[in-house]
Amino acid sequence: MSVSPAYTCLSCRLKTLVVSAPRTSRRQLHASASYAARKPSFPNVSASKMGLLPQDTGPSINDSRIKPYSENEKALLAKKYTPDQLEAIYAGETAISDEDLRTQGRARTDPMRISYFDDFSKIRPIIDHPAEIPTGGAKEEDVGKFLKSTEPVKAPAPTREAPSRQQVAESTDPRILRLSQQTGMTPQQISKLRVKNLVNHRVVNQTRMGKIQSLYFLTIAGNEDGMLGIGEGKAAEDEDGRRQAMMNAIRNMKPVPRYEERTIYGEVEAKVGASVVQLSARAPGFGNRCQHLIYELARAAGIQDLAARTPRSRNKMNVVKAAFEALMAQRLPEDVARARGRKMVDVRKVYYGGQVY
Amino acid sequence: MSLVNLSHVCSHLQNASLARLGLTSIPYTRLHLSLCLLLQKQGFFSSVKLAGPTPPLSSFPPNAELALPQISKHRQPPIARRRTKPEDQTRETALVRMLTEGATPEALKEEGWVDEDVTWASLHAARSSHSLEEEGIPISAMGLEIPSQPLSLPPSDPSDLESTVTQSNRASRRLWLGLKYWEGLPVLRKASMMSKPTKRIWLNSREIGEVVRGRRAGEVKGMTQVGEVVAVSTDRGVMEARECAERKVGGMVLCRFKPESRSRAGESCKTVPRRLSSEQA
Numbered sequence: 001m002s003v004s005p006a007y008t009c010l011s012c013r014l015k016t017l018v019v020s021a022p023r024t025s026r027r028q029l030h031a032s033a034s035y036a037a038r039k040p041s042f043p044n045v046s047a048s049k050m051g052l053l054p055q056d057t058g059p060s061i062n063d064s065r066i067k068p069y070s071e072n073e074k075a076l077l078a079k080k081y082t083p084d085q086l087e088a089i090y091a092g093e094t095a096i097s098d099e100d101l102r103t104q105g106r107a108r109t110d111p112m113r114i115s116y117f118d119d120f121s122k123i124r125p126i127i128d129h130p131a132e133i134p135t136g137g138a139k140e141e142d143v144g145k146f147l148k149s150t151e152p153v154k155a156p157a158p159t160r161e162a163p164s165r166q167q168v169a170e171s172t173d174p175r176i177l178r179l180s181q182q183t184g185m186t187p188q189q190i191s192k193l194r195v196k197n198l199v200n201h202r203v204v205n206q207t208r209m210g211k212i213q214s215l216y217f218l219t220i221a222g223n224e225d226g227m228l229g230i231g232e233g234k235a236a237e238d239e240d241g242r243r244q245a246m247m248n249a250i251r252n253m254k255p256v257p258r259y260e261e262r263t264i265y266g267e268v269e270a271k272v273g274a275s276v277v278q279l280s281a282r283a284p285g286f287g288n289r290c291q292h293l294i295y296e297l298a299r300a301a302g303i304q305d306l307a308a309r310t311p312r313s314r315n316k317m318n319v320v321k322a323a324f325e326a327l328m329a330q331r332l333p334e335d336v337a338r339a340r341g342r343k344m345v346d347v348r349k350v351y352y353g354g355q356v357y
Numbered sequence: 358m359s360l361v362n363l364s365h366v367c368s369h370l371q372n373a374s375l376a377r378l379g380l381t382s383i384p385y386t387r388l389h390l391s392l393c394l395l396l397q398k399q400g401f402f403s404s405v406k407l408a409g410p411t412p413p414l415s416s417f418p419p420n421a422e423l424a425l426p427q428i429s430k431h432r433q434p435p436i437a438r439r440r441t442k443p444e445d446q447t448r449e450t451a452l453v454r455m456l457t458e459g460a461t462p463e464a465l466k467e468e469g470w471v472d473e474d475v476t477w478a479s480l481h482a483a484r485s486s487h488s489l490e491e492e493g494i495p496i497s498a499m500g501l502e503i504p505s506q507p508l509s510l511p512p513s514d515p516s517d518l519e520s521t522v523t524q525s526n527r528a529s530r531r532l533w534l535g536l537k538y539w540e541g542l543p544v545l546r547k548a549s550m551m552s553k554p555t556k557r558i559w560l561n562s563r564e565i566g567e568v569v570r571g572r573r574a575g576e577v578k579g580m581t582q583v584g585e586v587v588a589v590s591t592d593r594g595v596m597e598a599r600e601c602a603e604r605k606v607g608g609m610v611l612c613r614f615k616p617e618s619r620s621r622a623g624e625s626c627k628t629v630p631r632r633l634s635s636e637q638a
Binding site: 042043044045046047048049050051052053054265266267268269270271276280325326328329330331332333335336337338339340341342 | 373376377378379380381382399400401410411412417418531536537538539540541544581582583584616617619620
């Protein structure tokens with residue numbers, strides 16, 4: 001009976017076996033190659049490499065632009081500003097760190113932004129107040145006056161108009177005053193807006209102190225002439241939450257594109273959560289035949305002919321948000337035509353002498 | 358006419374614009390070619406070029422230096438074989454001979470070229486070399502005219518020989534499509550099939566009229582979105598539905614192209630899916 005020269009335990013023997021065995025890849029369960037292994041058979045060229053997309057630096061200020069003034073620039077500035085003003089400018093610019101400028105200095109993207117750069121220091125009569133060009137039998141003086149009038153004039157310094165006594169009396173609430181300053185609307189205009197609370201319910205936050213309940217409000221605001229906004233508010237007090245929602249709605253008002261100032265352009269669809277809202281344009285006289293929430297939105301925006309479907313969830317909050325999203329997501333036919341490089345004519349403005357509504 | 362391949366083309370176009378591709382290719386068939394020419398006419402594509410497995414130089418803008426190394430990486434050696442047989446007497450060859458060898462129309466006619474081809478060739482040979490280079494020539498492929506294709510002069514640029522279809526390279530031809538973008542967003546956002554490979558839908562001219570007016574015709578939904586285009590395959594070639602309604606022609610509705618897809622919350626931030634952002638769509 002022979003004794004084995006060296007005893008190795010079973011697990012050790014297995015280990016060597018496993019190591020010596022050739023490594024085989026896992027069995028492929030799918031016929032197609034894994035994503036990493038797949039490569040396009042034919043090359044594709046990205047639009048950014050072909051220069052078709054706008055440069056991605058976007059509205060943030062480019063690093064190269066944050067640099068100290070050169071002597072030449074300082075001399076130019078000195079021509080325009082007094083020494084005191086210059087000192088203030090330098091002090092102000094050193095006070096803002098480069099990092100802040102890089103991360104937060106962004107151009108406006110809101111719908112009311114101005115499409116050109118201007119410091120509004122001058123009034124240019126041709127652009128700001130189009131002057132009538134003298135024709136035919138105009139005297140020399142008129143022509144001279146016109147030419148003189150086309151030269152840029154220094155704009156008056158902006159003054160904050162003190163609200164009249166009547167306005168102050170009506171709006172003693174400082175919040176309304178602040179809102180009017182933020183939106184540029186007078187308290188009277190604000191009071192004429194169509195504001196309606198559409199959703200309110202109680203929400204609860206569970207903390208270790210117990211359940212903390214507050215009230216949630218969703219409000220819409222519109223001027224019944226193409227401006228619409230929605231706002232949310234949440235507070236422990238009913239009155240507080242309502243006011244928050246209303247103010248947010250007024251602050252968020254944006255222009256809604258309207259076809260013939262009565263309906264929308266084509267068919268739009270938007271989705272928020274599980275709610276899908278489909279809005280479609282209708283003929284004159286159709287009316288706002290849609291559910292009450294969308295009806296209120298349409299009425300506040302000044303839309304008269306609209307059909308809507310909510311095929312999926314009818315959660316009130318999400319339906320209102322999706323309908324707002326859909327109204328804002330409209331594509332204008334002019335934009336589509338320009339993008340495709342085609343000419344477009346609205347024949348409704350051609351037939352019947354344009355008297356169609 | 359395989360609708361399976363057309364479905365692939367539709368989804369490929371949609372994916373390509375999601376991935377913000379500027380230039381992509383699809384297989385070269387008669388159906389694809391006629392559909393692409395329709396979409397180019399409608400303004401969805403900036404260019405439609407016939408070339409081999411690598412994109413032709415003529416589909417790049419003049420200042421696209423960034424894209425060129427990428428192409429040269431893929432570029433394959435030009436096909437050495439050239440057509441020299443007498444039966445290859447096409448009008449393009451006649452034009453090339455007129456430009457390179459200075460052959461006169463009379464000489465070509467004596468060699469047995471068709472009068473029509475010779476007249477066409479002499480018409481284009483009279484154009485300035487600059488206009489030939491910039492605008493290209495219309496070539497006829499599968500009975501269709503493809504406008505502004507690069508003129509291939511074999512001795513000067515052998516790599517552009519790819520745009521000539523020969524017996525040996527016929528199967529490797531592809532259609533190179535230039536996609537368009539407007540204000541950072543794709544012009545073509547949604548492409549979907551209406552007829553399916555297993556269920557083709559034919560509409561007569563009256564029904565197509567209903568669809569064009571935004572009303573439903575059977576199971577076909579109306580064209581209700583702004584800038585929607587429906588391609589219809591008729592006996593007069595692939596046509597847009599509005600043109601079909603105008604000419605009172607019916608046919609098989611192929612697919613629908615839309616400049617807008619469903620808007621979602623926060624859509625305006627214009628994000629590109631990260632995985633698709635490379636050239637792997």
